[in-house]
Structure formats: structure tokens, C-alpha cells
Amino acid sequence: MRSAREQGFSLVQIPGGPGWASSSGLLTSSCPFFCVLDSGYLDSQYFVHSPGPEPWLPPPLPGNCRWWLCARECGLWLSLGGFHERGQDWEQTQKIYNCHVLLNDKGSVVATYRKTHLCDVEIPGQGPMHESDSTIPGPSLESPVSTPAGKIGLAICYDMRFPELSLALAQAGAEILTYPSAFGSVTGPAHWEVLLRARAIETQCYVVAAAQCGRHHEKRASYGHSMVVDPWGTVVARCPEGPGLCLARIDLRYLRQLRQHLPMFQHRRPDLYGSLGHPPS
């Protein structure tokens, strides 16, 4: 989906057993399934010009949002990223947090991660992005959350370039890493799949990356290609460039077996380069 273009959403009932992850756009299932959905920068100042003279106002979280209703009424776990939340000094700075929110099947917020790495880059052919102009960096990592599908670690988009974050989450117990994203049209073909696969291989986690796709406005397009990667680094489900839906089974027995065969976390050398194992907040 493209934020600020598709304001509607669809709801699809998915059959299956426990431990499924879905990625991309518009998807759901019923408990004990697990669902990942990218709501993106809904109504975002990043993607649309202000429709009128009124200043755009990000809602505080948790808001009275259709996704809360969706989780509760359908009995779904939902991963929603990146919502805009008023920053701690909103009145002075007018800056927001870029938030990844995890809802349980009762519609309760069980975790909120505020993006810690802000994307201030100038990629030739893709146009400049200065996220810190409007956003403040999150103050902490978020402890992985137990869900019916496994322990979920939360991150957002540009965070995937920093192995430190995914390793810290894995060392804190994560089994599934989630990266709701709006990757660029130049960085996407070059880096999206290779970074997601590497994060999966080196953390031995599933990686679920729902992605915005298509053109938001004349200056911005997102790469799409939502995917799920297994802990061996195999892409086990993927969407095409456009809107779509993909599903993958989360097999924690396989994950544990792999970690036994290739016990990388026992081979690390924090004595040489420091530890990333600081427990998240």
C-alpha cells in the first residue's frame, strides 16, 4: 500500500495452523495466528502536501484508530509501523516519534518501539531524506514480546542497516524480527533483500518485513517487495513490487535446531569488540 493514497483497507480471513506470519499491506488472520501489517505513515506529512492551511497534527498513541478496532474485533495480533506520535517536546519542537506498535488480539498495545536510527541521507537518484527535520530518535530499544508465533523484536526500516540492533534484540531473546518499511526506489533493489537475509542469518531469527510500495507523490516512491526470511536466510515468502500478500509458517523447532547446529551465539567474542547484549528496556 501507499500511505496517504490508500485510506481504505481490506480484511482477509486466513485459514491455517499456529505460527504463521504474514507480511505486506492488508492482512489478518485469527488467533492463534500472528499477523503483520504495515500501516505506514498514515496521513503523513512526509508523503502528501498539507491539504489545507491547518497544521498537520499527529495523534497521541494509543489513538482511537481503526487498527485497534480491527485487532479487537477480529482477534488479531497486529504489528503496525510507522505511526506518528507526538514527541516528548511536541509543543516546543513540533517533532514526532516514528513508532512501531504491537497490538495483541484484545486490541491492547503490548509494545511501542520508537525508531532509534533516523534516515538523514542523500542518495543520488532517490532524492534527499532528512527524517530528523520532523522526527526525534527513540530513546530506547524495546524488549522482545512473547506472542503466539514466537518472541517478536521490533525495529523500523532504516534500522535494518545496523546489525547492532538486531543482534541486541536476538541476544535479548527475539525469534522474529519485524521491519515495517518504506524503502527507497534506489536503495531497495540494491540493499533490501540482502540486508534482510543477512539479519536473518546472523541472528538466526525469522525476519518479517512489510513494505510500502509505489509512488507516494512526485518526489517519493517506495520499493515494495515485502518478504519473510527464515533463520537460514531463505526468502520463504515474498510479495511482488505492487500491493500483495504473502504468508510464511514460523517454525520455532526449526529455528532451535539450526541454533544448535550452528551455535554462533556461543562463538561471539565480546571480550574483543564489546557486547551488544545490553538488555533492552
Next chain:
Amino acid sequence: MRSAREQGFSLVQIPGGPGWASSSGLLTSSCPFFCVLDSGYLDSQYFVHSPGPEPWLPPPLPGNCRWWLCARECGLWLSLGGFHERGQDWEQTQKIYNCHVLLNDKGSVVATYRKTHLCDVEIPGQGPMHESDSTIPGPSLESPVSTPAGKIGLAICYDMRFPELSLALAQAGAEILTYPSAFGSVTGPAHWEVLLRARAIETQCYVVAAAQCGRHHEKRASYGHSMVVDPWGTVVARCPEGPGLCLARIDLRYLRQLRQHLPMFQHRRPDLYGSLGHPPS
């Protein structure tokens, strides 16, 4: 090449300007070129059964070796990995270090890195590997070394699974990461290229990975596919599965420009997950 099979070596004179990296097998050039060469586990107990009743004896480093002669006589910088070196308690343990040695164009040893992550794994279909049975882990990282091609960070094979090491080297100034390797026949197709490309993207370094290839004996085969990756993550040179030679230009101006456009090292958050920037020894 396959250690313990190809005991000979070739020497090829390479034309070109400054800042070239070559990868795989048998190669050289003359100063100010830079050369990477994988000598592999020469005469190694890993790859051949002992030819006689005499115990195999690893030479101390630096030895009177043909590679020293080669560097000096041809005026080459050579990256040689993994040599066997007697461990610090050799008399008691009979264990070795797995060494990556960098020679300058005078034949002098300018750096020695002893592999810090030992590969004790049991990959289905690839057979078990218990490197620590015969090898002791290196006690430290090695500071990146200034060469005519750029600042070289040293690592070996299995090390590439640990982003901590490559990030620590990059934060200590590395511009080129080197991974002489003998990757497995199962892990190779699954992980070799994706990990090398990810290491390049997230450190914004060139990655030069010379690789053993082919079958060493009935229980062990190596994947080959030596390659050079640029700091954007593009594979700019690669060998086929078998013996070969590939060349790539090292363009440090491009590297610096990329680091300006995408200043990831300024975006890191050591306050959240610790720092990997401990200066190597």
C-alpha cells in the same frame, strides 16, 4: 585452489593503475598494486590425512616460505590466509592458530591476525567441523593496515558471520575488509555472497574474499566463488566455482563519497546497544 592438492603456484603480472584488488588463488601484481591471495590451509591436517607416521608440524611464523620470496622478488603486497602457526602452548596442547598474514612489497610481515571465531558446527549435508579440536582462538583483533590500496582490515572465513568484527574494523579505519576463506559446500550457496555483500553495505568498505574451491578429500569440499564487493554492496568481480582470477579497482574517492551521502557511522546508537568501536590491538 585446493590446499594440499595444488602445491604449485602461478605468478601473473598485472598491468594497471594504483588501487587494484585481486582475489582468488594465484595472483599478484606489482607495487603500487595490491594483491590478495588465498594460500589456504597449506599442508593442512584438516584436508589431508597424514602422509606418514610423523606427526604433522606447523611452522612458526614467519617461515621461510615461497610467499615471502614471491612478495619480495615481485614487489607485491600479499594477503595470505589461513596459515597454521604454533599456538602459544604448542608443547602442551599441540594446537595451532589459524593465521591471516599480510606481507608488504619488501616481503616483511606487516600484520598477523589470528582467527578469533572458531568454526565448531554441524551442518546437515556438509559434515561436522570442530575447528577448536586443533586450533585456539586468536587473542585480539588486528588494527587496519595502511597499504597502497587503502586501509586493510583482516579477518578469516567464519568471522564473516559476526558483524561485530567487521564494524569494529571499520570504526578503526578499515576501508577494505579481507576474508580468505574455505566456505562449505552447503553454507556457500546459502550464505557466502549475501554475508559478504551485507558486510560491505553496513561497513561501507570494499570486501575482498579469496576462496578455496573444489574437493579436498572425501569428507570436505569448498565452495569457491572468490569475489570483490564494493561499498555499495555490488559484486564488482567474481570467480567461477573453480580456480580463477578476478580483479577489481579500489576507488577510495567513491567510498568516501558514499559515506558522505549515507553517513551511517554518524547514525549509530552506542548509547542503546554498546559500542563496537573498541580500538583493535
